[in-house]
Amino acid sequence: MKNVFLTGCLFLSQIGFAQFNYPKTPEKPATDDYFGTKITDNYQWLEDLKSPEVKTWFKAQSDYSHIIIDKIPNRDALYNRMKQVQEMGGDSYGYATQRGNLYFYVKTKKNEKLSKLYAKDVSTGKEILIFDPETYKKDAQITNFTVDTKGNQIALLFSKSGSEICELRILDLKTKKFLDDVLAPIWSEFNFEFTPDGRYITYTKMSTGDPNSNMLLKEMKAMIHQIGTNQDKDIVLGAREEYPELNILTEQFPEVSFSDDYKSIILRIGSTKSESPVFYAPFSSIKDKKIKWKQIVKPSDDIVQTFISGDQLFFLSHKNAPNYKIGLTSLSNPDFDNAKVIVPESSSVITSIHSSKNYLVYSLSNGIIQDKYLIDLKTLTRKKAPLPSGINNSVALNARENDNLQCYNSNWLTPATFYDYSPENDKAIKSKYFNGDSNYPDYYASYEVKEVEVKSHDGTMVPLSIIYPKNIKMDGSTPAYITGYGGYGISSTPRFSNRLSVLLEQGTVVAVAHVRGGGEKGENWHKDGMKAKKPNTWKDFIACSEYLVNQKYTSPSKLIGNGGSMGGVLIGRAITERPDLFAVAIAEVGMTNVLRSQNSANGANQIPEVGSLKDPEDTKHLIEMDAQSKVKKGIKYPAVIVSTGMNDSRITPWEPAKFAAVLQNSTSSGKPVLLYANYENGHFTSDLEVVFKEYADIFAFALWQVGHPKFQPAKK
Incomplete structure (x- = not known):
């Protein structure tokens, strides 16, 4: 040659x-x-x-x-x-997760190339470096993380040199040491979540980590892992082979999450198609040998997102509404054709929904301006969050415990800015924690x-x-x-x-x-x-x-x-x-x-x-x-x-x-x-x-x- x-x-x-x-x-x-x-x-x-x-x-x-x-x-x-230009923007931050007075987040310092995991005590303003991926493995990058309910453990997903075939490790936040558990291979975008007692974690396992294998993104399984045990003892919660009645396709990926009130387990059969089948089961069945899943959403329902609160099933759908609508039906007996329309379709597009403790938050966009609105889960009344003009995104800092939102405002020529918003006082304040000293x-x-x-x-x-x-x-x-x-x-x-x-x-x-x-x-x-x-x-x-x-x-x-x-x-x-x-x-x-x-x-x-x-x-x-x-x-x-x-x-x-x-x-x-x-x-x-x-x-x-x-x- x-x-x-x-x-x-x-x-x-x-x-x-x-x-x-x-x-x-x-x-x-x-x-x-x-x-x-x-x-x-x-x-x-x-x-x-x-x-x-x-x-x-x-x-x-x-x-x-x-x-x-x-x-x-x-x-x-x-x-x-x-x-x-990076340095002029100061340190850059990712979205945060709140546990008590601690905020957990990734940050890239203005003169560094990689994000590291930090925690900040908002009562004192003190910031602590939790984990530096460069101390873990060569070319390791933090892809995602989640914190257990009590703030004792944090699960970190690591990739290498831009690969999306990742491994998950669990860090004990008291000792700052990893537990022995290693969960792999996991695709970079899949959900993983602790049970409320912190003893188990759910994740989606790939069938192979070989990037050249034609089976790389096929035959995936939703799993639950008992912390402190070997991965080969993990239990399958959803997969094509073990749950043939779910009609999962070879290339689809099952993902498990929990409702905010921990009363329901939710199984979503994902793909590049947003209109995914969704199933649920009572949380009490999580340790059953085989879960009896009940389907609540079919692809033909044209539903792209759901949110469950008790027996309330909120959904975002484009059925007979190309710009989307938000509806409400019963979880135990869903009827989407006769559901209550909470937010009707309009000339702007409803792009997404997410929850906080007492609200359902949705985005309304014309492609250039995106505003945030909140629906009171009890009264179903709506109000607009007072955020600056531009594209506004948001996450709940701790959706299970409070209504604090971290909002993110961006424009073509305005560097993105974080805002803290609380529905209680209805004020959006430029965050003092998550904006770098930009110049x-x-x-x-x-x-x-x-x-x-x-x-x-x-x-x-x-x-x-x-x-x-x-x-x-x-x-x-x-x-x-x-x-x-x-x-x-x-x-x-x-x-x-x-x-x-x-x-x-x-x-x-x-x-x-x-x-x-x-x-x-x-x-x-x-x-x-x-x-x-x-x-x-x-x-x-x-x-x-x-x-x-x-x-x-x-x-x-x-x-x-x-x-x-x-x-x-x-x-x-x-x-x-x-x-x-x-x-x-x-x-x-x-x-x-x-x-x-x-x-x-x-x-x-x-x-x-x-x-x-x-x-x-x-x-x-x-x-x-x-x-x-x-x-x-x-x-x-x-x-x-x-x-x-x-x-x-x-x-x-x-x-x-x-x-x-x-x-x-x-x-x-x-x-x-x-x-x-x-x-x-x-x-x-x-x-x-x-x-x-x-x-x-x-x-x-x-x-x-x-x-x-x-x-x-x-x-x-």
Whole structure:
């Protein structure tokens, strides 16, 4: 293999030339028949991540990309500026959990790269470092934590180098030592919770921790563990094999939680589909050999969240209400068709609900402003929390014992701020505990925010957020970065980004396209970007990009398109449909090969969103959204940087890699196509050192390609 890959001295001479001599990627044709449509894939051999040839290829591509990028001037300046902006924000905090006078939370100090776990005694203001993950294992990161009811134990979920395959440890808060219990493997997003006596903990166990196994996210089990015993003695509370009557699919994940009053156990059968089956049982049955679960929610009920209080079952549903409604029925005999509507559907979207001791809290959003409202659980009366304008989120500090809320306010140009809110005095006060000593500049003095709606291909008006320098020349000469997502009903709401603020400082326009597939305009907006209607996602993105060009914010030679994860469909199909519209495309850990991604461990989980290859009609639409198979030889594609985390189990590294390979072997533009394979990352990471280095590289590449004078390598 060594004669296939070039040496560094040859790389260095290429920077100033049009052609790029990439590490060779052989074409090894494999043809799949999709219900009569035959598609040849030359790069399926890259899917064998255990192959020495494939490993060598990835390393060569990574080395090649770094040698190219390392010659771009001012890349280090971007990295250093990101660190400076982080420090200007002061220490950053996560949401807190309250037990008595103690608040537990993770904090990243302004000059550190990782979050550590702290506790603060609010009666004295004294802060204590509870746990530093760097003392645990190399590259360990705290992914999540939960505290028992009495504040004696804390369960910590750890990941490594951005991997989402985690292990759970239990820390004795009196001795500051770990108990012997080690629970693994656990996926990063799954719930875990102590029983009220602190003797047991529930969690969801994965069937394997092998990131290359096709069983990675299949056959998962909801478990209960008795603290102080071996994991192999844990009892299954919900799983496909042990509970066949629950009709759990292989790829679904069962999660157990408890009602706030500890009267009920709740089993949710999760997936990428929000409308999940939900079951319950009396808490007294938790130690039964087999729990007799009673189903209370079916997927056809269109319910995405529930909250149980005694025999009251509150629910958030989009059934006959695309912008959602909140209803109330009986837990023991639920009747959703005749339930009491507590909050009817309106022109704004109800995005979520959560509880405190005496209230149900919900969010009402128009996509740009999100307000918080509270429903009194006894009287069912409603009131609005007096929070600042912007996107407001909240959590209960201790939902079982009080109504204290920790609220989080964000805007495009205003760094996020925590507020403490108590319904008793109905006052929201800027938190004295959870805001760093920020020293940010006044971004509103230098930048404008414009919210517009753009007519898409079918006449639908698509929201577009544009942040631009006040001194912009509206002549098309300004670089612009436009990003979008469009999946799972997730909304791209306003939030301040340290990274994007550094991009703004380079004189770049930053735009966010709120394309269909997201949830900005309710469930219909989501459905209009799914399966057969998925083309709306990238066509909306193209329309928003054209708007920036037509209004002279930028021009095609200055336009940078971005999409990540499910947004890989968006950016991949945008540049294959309109390669002339973009100067640069950034595909971050992207789903660019949906025809093959269902062969990956996480593939079956995507079926509710994109469709199934076992269904002929779905398959037609999957073929349409598959970016890799749309790449044609001889087309002038933009400069492209494709990133992948080598520890990524959501989008397996071979999927972005194949997209980079086909573009390298096909484009005739002479513009670079780089595979940025990060061996210290997964789908994402909380290690800011890794994050800043990667984005400094990616942004420098993009600014080089749009002709930014500060980022032009010296020609040889």
